[in-house]
Amino acid sequence: MHLDLTDHPDADDEAFVVEQTRTYNRRFTPRDVQPLCVFVRDDDGQIIGGLTAKTYWQYLDVSFLWVDERHRKSGHATALMSAAEAEARRRGCKHAIVDTLSFQAPELYRKLGYAEWGRLTEMAGEHERYFFRKRL
Known part of the structure; x- marks a missing residue:
């Protein structure tokens, strides 16, 4: 037996x-x-x-949320989240989860009713990663 450590794994493996x-x-x-x-x-x-997100096991799991900088502060992020949450409810989801970095949008998620349940500090030495959840 041997360990095979690589940063270029075979796609099949x-x-x-x-x-x-x-x-x-x-x-x-x-x-x-x-x-x-x-x-x-x-x-x-x-x-x-x-x-971009996935729904599974009664959860909406948001992966990425992006709005072009020229169009920020126009309500687009809120509209995107609201549409995703509505579709998740239609699919039977009862919860939503998302994580974000301190230089991204933690205040947006708080404004949308998400509660912080975890935080990692010193990401890249200076940032925080927040974990949020919300009951749908």
Whole structure:
């Protein structure tokens, strides 16, 4: 036996470990993972904001929320989150989770009713990572 430590894993090896973990997890949890994306487009159809997430196990799990800097403070982030939460409720979700960094949007999530449940300090030496949750 030997350990194989790499920062360039073979894609098949990585996929194997992921699938083995998912196979094990399915014995205990429903397989109901669904992607959920919401976009804001300008009049030309260009994306000026977007949200990527997944719903599973009665949770909305927000991965990324972005609004072009020229369009911030216009309510787009709130609209994206509201649309995602509404769709998550429609899918049967009862909770939402998201994490953000101190230079991103912790105040936005607080304003939207999210409660902080965890924090990591000294990310890259100077930032904090916040973990938020909300009952839908």
